[in-house]
Each structure stands twice: as structure tokens, then as C-alpha cells.
Amino acid sequence: MMEIFETKKQLQTHLADLRQAGKKIALVPTMGALHEGHLSLISEAQKVADIVVCSIFVNPTQFNDPKDLEKYPRPIENDIKLLTSAKCDILFMPTVAEMYPADETPWHINLGALDSIWEGEKRPGHFQGVTQVVYKLFMLTLPDVACFGQKDFQQIMVIQKMIDIKQLPVTIHICPIVRSPEGLALSSRNMRLSEADKIKALALYRSLNTIKKGFPQTAIAQLEENAEQVLADEGEITLEYLAICESTTLSPATTIEPGKSYVALLVAWVAGVRLIDNMILS
Known part of the structure; x- marks a missing residue:
């Protein structure tokens, strides 16, 4: 049975017990609206860890346009159904207030050129928001492994750089792009x-x-x-x-x-x- 947590404290307490029992933990961070590509990350995570934590959080700091944030799909009941059928162990589903308290410290990390080329150029500030929320999730879950889809390749390189800068003991597992039988990358x-x-x-x-x-x-x-x-x-x-x-x-x-x-x-x-x-x- 999948456990669902909405607060950091509940999640940390639960994971501390599992860690104490010697369980290896994998994190799959998502913004929900899950499809087969996301479920393949759960499947890959199950191969490399004992416990799989999936987070669903539509992170406001990585959106350049407030309208995009507002329009972002949030089919949470269907997401829960999909994760349950995929036998995910834990779902973390925090509110914005839970992840960004009022006394939030401003975040900036020097990502070098990765922050300003390709997707960084098209979406200024996007990767600062991504690293901010992923760092928070890493600190909360203390995963041994984090699984990300190859489709967002630049994002993976950005997160790896953040891991290197912060010297975090997390291994990134890059999961292959899931494609339709004809070759279209799922999205x-x-x-x-x-x-x-x-x-x-x-x-x-x-x-x-x-x-x-x-x-x-x-x-x-x-x-x-x-x-x-x-x-x-x-x-x-x-x-x-x-x-x-x-x-x-x-x-x-x-x-x-x-x-x-x-x-x-x-x-x-x-x-x-x-x-x-x-x-x-x-």
C-alpha cells in the first residue's frame, strides 16, 4: 500500500525509520500530470533501490509566466491511481507553503554557462528554480539515488552540477527516453x-x-x-x-x-x- 505524506515532518520521520532498517532510498521528483514516461522512472528506481519516493509538486519558482503556473495540469486523483498501480512506495505531496515558508532564504547557485544556454536562455531563472526545489527535496528525503528522465538532458546536467557544488551524496540515475512505437518522445x-x-x-x-x-x-x-x-x-x-x-x-x-x-x-x-x-x- 502506497503511503502518502503532505508534510516534511511526517515524511522525514517515516524515511528515518526505513533508513535505520538499512533500506536504500530512490527519489523520483515530478510535477504530476504523470504519463508512461514518469512511470518508467518509477520502474527504473525500483531496480536500483528498496524504497521509491515520488514527489508531486508544481514548483512556482521555476515558472517564468504566472499564467503557465496557473494552467499547469493537476490531475492528482489519476496520478495517485497510476503510482499505486506502479507499486510506488511513498508519495510526497506538499503545499507551496510547506515547501516555501515565509522566512525563505533567497536562493542562487552559480551554474555557469548551463544557466544561460539552450533552455537557460529561453527561460531565464528556470534552472535556479529547479535547483532550489530539487535541493529541498534532496535535503528532505536524503536519497541514495535520484532518477531523472533523459528527455530533460540539460536539467540533469544542471542538477549534477548542483550536487557537485553542494557535495551531496546522491547518485543521479539517468533513465532512457520513453518513445511511442514510432519514435515520438513521450510528453x-x-x-x-x-x-x-x-x-x-x-x-x-x-x-x-x-x-x-x-x-x-x-x-x-x-x-x-x-x-x-x-x-x-x-x-x-x-x-x-x-x-x-x-x-x-x-x-x-x-x-x-x-x-x-x-x-x-x-x-x-x-x-x-x-x-x-x-x-x-x-
């Missing part, structure tokens, strides 16, 4: 796409696969050009950015250096919906 935003739009959006996956197939033999500039052509050939797709980057810093790569790892990042608009995808290259 709650896909609900806003018609069936025809979803077929069109498959060009993102084809574009990334074009890079993967040519890497590392083909020059980076050529790989990016080939991938952009795939999107252009599909038509009615607006490319926001596509880049091959060094994995940890996400700085754009111009050449491939031995011993470094690389990722292809892609954001494009299909039928007014902003879709994010990526592919690990090495």
Missing part, C-alpha cells in the same frame, strides 16, 4: 497534438537518428545540416535549436575530441506545440 504536451501532428513530429526522431548514424565519422557541421534538412523536408516544423554538444557543459561542439562524450539537442515547434528531444551520441 504531456503530446496531448495537444492531433494524430496527423504526431506523425509530423516523428521528423524530430528521424532528424536525431540522422546525426546518430553519421556520428562520429561525419563532420559536426555537416551532421547538423543533414539533420536540419530532415525537418525542412517534412515542412511545417519550426526549428528553435539543434546542436551537437559536449555532454557535461552542453557547449556546442565543433570537433570531436577523444575521451569526451556528446549529445544532440533538439527543440522544434509542431502545430504550436514546443517539443524537446535529444539523443546521446557517445
Whole structure:
């Protein structure tokens, strides 16, 4: 039976007992509106820990637009049903007041260029909000492992940097992107796409696969050009950015250096919906 906690004190007391009993704890932080992608994180967490804690908290500090925060879906009854069927052990569901008390200390962490490139550039302050809430959740749950989906690759690199800066004893477990049988990365935003739009959006996956197939033999500039052509050939797709980057810093790569790892990042608009995808290259 899944335990549900709404206060920090209840959660900490419960986890302290489990920790005392030698249980390994995994945290899966979410903002709810759960889908198969989230449930795959629960499944991955169950493989690497004894106890899985899922948090559902729509974090106000990572939203740039108050209207987006207001509109964010909160189907909590369905989320609870999904987590129960996935055999999640603990759900932590705090209020904003619980997570951000009146005497809240201002938060800022030096994330370097990660804070100002790609998603950081498009959403100023977003990653400060993300690190603030994840740090709070880490301090509350003291997890051995935290599971995050590869789909938000930059967010993972940001959280890893925060872990390094704060010297936290947490291991990040990167869980593979869950895709439809055709290759579309699962996202709650896909609900806003018609069936025809979803077929069109498959060009993102084809574009990334074009890079993967040519890497590392083909020059980076050529790989990016080939991938952009795939999107252009599909038509009615607006490319926001596509880049091959060094994995940890996400700085754009111009050449491939031995011993470094690389990722292809892609954001494009299909039928007014902003879709994010990526592919690990090495």
C-alpha cells in the first residue's frame, strides 16, 4: 500500500525509520500530470533501490509566466491511481507553503554557462528554480539515488552540477527516453497534438537518428545540416535549436575530441506545440 505524506515532518520521520532498517532510498521528483514516461522512472528506481519516493509538486519558482503556473495540469486523483498501480512506495505531496515558508532564504547557485544556454536562455531563472526545489527535496528525503528522465538532458546536467557544488551524496540515475512505437518522445504536451501532428513530429526522431548514424565519422557541421534538412523536408516544423554538444557543459561542439562524450539537442515547434528531444551520441 502506497503511503502518502503532505508534510516534511511526517515524511522525514517515516524515511528515518526505513533508513535505520538499512533500506536504500530512490527519489523520483515530478510535477504530476504523470504519463508512461514518469512511470518508467518509477520502474527504473525500483531496480536500483528498496524504497521509491515520488514527489508531486508544481514548483512556482521555476515558472517564468504566472499564467503557465496557473494552467499547469493537476490531475492528482489519476496520478495517485497510476503510482499505486506502479507499486510506488511513498508519495510526497506538499503545499507551496510547506515547501516555501515565509522566512525563505533567497536562493542562487552559480551554474555557469548551463544557466544561460539552450533552455537557460529561453527561460531565464528556470534552472535556479529547479535547483532550489530539487535541493529541498534532496535535503528532505536524503536519497541514495535520484532518477531523472533523459528527455530533460540539460536539467540533469544542471542538477549534477548542483550536487557537485553542494557535495551531496546522491547518485543521479539517468533513465532512457520513453518513445511511442514510432519514435515520438513521450510528453504531456503530446496531448495537444492531433494524430496527423504526431506523425509530423516523428521528423524530430528521424532528424536525431540522422546525426546518430553519421556520428562520429561525419563532420559536426555537416551532421547538423543533414539533420536540419530532415525537418525542412517534412515542412511545417519550426526549428528553435539543434546542436551537437559536449555532454557535461552542453557547449556546442565543433570537433570531436577523444575521451569526451556528446549529445544532440533538439527543440522544434509542431502545430504550436514546443517539443524537446535529444539523443546521446557517445
